[in-house]
Amino acid sequence: MSGLALRADRVSLGHGSRSVVRDLSFEVRPGEVFAVLGASGCGKSTLLRGLAGLLPVRDGALYADDRPIVAPAPERALMFQDDALLPWRSVRRNVELPLAIRGLSRTARRRRAEQWLDRVGLGDQADRLPAQLSGGMRQRVQLARTLAGEPRAVLMDEPFGALDAQTRGAMQRLLADVLRSTAATVVFVTHDVDEALFVADRVAVLTPAGIPTLVDVPEPRDPATRGTPLVREAREELLAALFERSPA
């Protein structure tokens, strides 16, 4: 399984009569973790829905491996901030859901769900209901469910936005860890510059002009490099792009 190459070619997206994203172009390389930052309301979620195939493009095009994206597909999985688990199904049966859709046998589904729950540290919670878990644990179940389906691209919309700082840090480290074992391409929308600098290989700041500012992350997903001069420099660059000013 290889990660999908994703591409926006002068794409415009919107809601009703209103265009939100205009003339936007960028490429995400296979297997890359690509974070998207931008002012509130600039269209980050709209872009993610477009990449998921949930929102038709108005102009230009979005591509997955050079095929135009026109509808949702299991190879592109979306993970939200909101708790999207089914409350009446046990944790294990929630993780089994994408596997059932893919037609895996009952035994294979169960085995794969249990493996993924182990990987996110919830092997002993499989029989509980989502309401019996904390918010952080529920996000771990969502992560397991998203990755268990072996998508070639994972589209994450502020997945840790609702968590407290400590749980959020733990989730970022867990994500970095589990991504090592998948080849999936990840597009990660966040408000948090430091989160982007930790989880991503490259960060895009959406600007109204359509050409995002792109910043390479030095030593991604290595907690030891947080705060090093190179990372501080990348941080300054991102903040400058976000606030549309030149670096000091």
Ligand SMILES: Nc1ncnc2c1ncn2[C@@H]1O[C@H](COP(=O)(O)OP(=O)(O)OP(=O)(O)O)[C@@H](O)[C@H]1O
């Ligand atoms: N379903 C919808 N119908 C109508 N307008 C919408 C819809 N979803 C989003 N919008 C509008 O589109 C604009 C962009 O919204 P979007 O959620 O994509 O921005 P965002 O950058 O993700 O914002 P935030 O950082 O605050 O989450 C906003 O003005 C929003 O009100």
